[in-house]
Amino acid sequence: MNFLIFLLAFIFCLFSVIGYGYIFNNIFLKKYKIENHLIYNGFYGLALISLISLITSIFMPHNYFHNIILHLIGLISFFFLDKFNFKYKKGILLISLLVFLLLLISKTNEDFPYYHLPFVNYLVEQKIVFGMGNINHGYNYISSFLFLSSTFYLPFIDIYSFHFSAIFFLIFFNYLLLVEL
Numbered sequence: 001m002n003f004l005i006f007l008l009a010f011i012f013c014l015f016s017v018i019g020y021g022y023i024f025n026n027i028f029l030k031k032y033k034i035e036n037h038l039i040y041n042g043f044y045g046l047a048l049i050s051l052i053s054l055i056t057s058i059f060m061p062h063n064y065f066h067n068i069i070l071h072l073i074g075l076i077s078f079f080f081l082d083k084f085n086f087k088y089k090k091g092i093l094l095i096s097l098l099v100f101l102l103l104l105i106s107k108t109n110e111d112f113p114y115y116h117l118p119f120v121n122y123l124v125e126q127k128i129v130f131g132m133g134n135i136n137h138g139y140n141y142i143s144s145f146l147f148l149s150s151t152f153y154l155p156f157i158d159i160y161s162f163h164f165s166a167i168f169f170l171i172f173f174n175y176l177l178l179v180e181l
Helices: 002-028 037-056 064-080 086-105 112-125 144-150 164-180
Strands: none
Touching (some): 002 037, 002 064, 037 086, 037 164, 144 164
């Protein structure tokens, strides 16, 4: 049952990121007629979620409520802004399922418990409080990647989804390589 919940959360977040890529394309790239803009869609989604995360962390923590609302917006845009490109969806889903298996056996970075996990937990539990670097050395290294990771804190899987952001980069990069090569 836990495996099924984890897999569904992974697919939910993946579709949400792609949905934010569609939002990015409709806002910033609609007037430009770029040929292969769809292959960069996942990267655009991750960038837009990172920007939203940086802005919202000033006002509110990235708890369950924040993250579910954030990803529901992405999921809705995935279904309504999509141009029904089945080749793109099939390629992303195939790579995602293969890479998902890597997620199950992967090991975290050696620095993860030292400053990645405390900082992401800090973003999940409260909004940004300036001056936290005096408390712990890990709070001095702010990264947009950690802000992005904090948006994947979801019910039932808690901190186990913090690595989704790295896996999504890997998925979208592999898709880019397959299409370009």
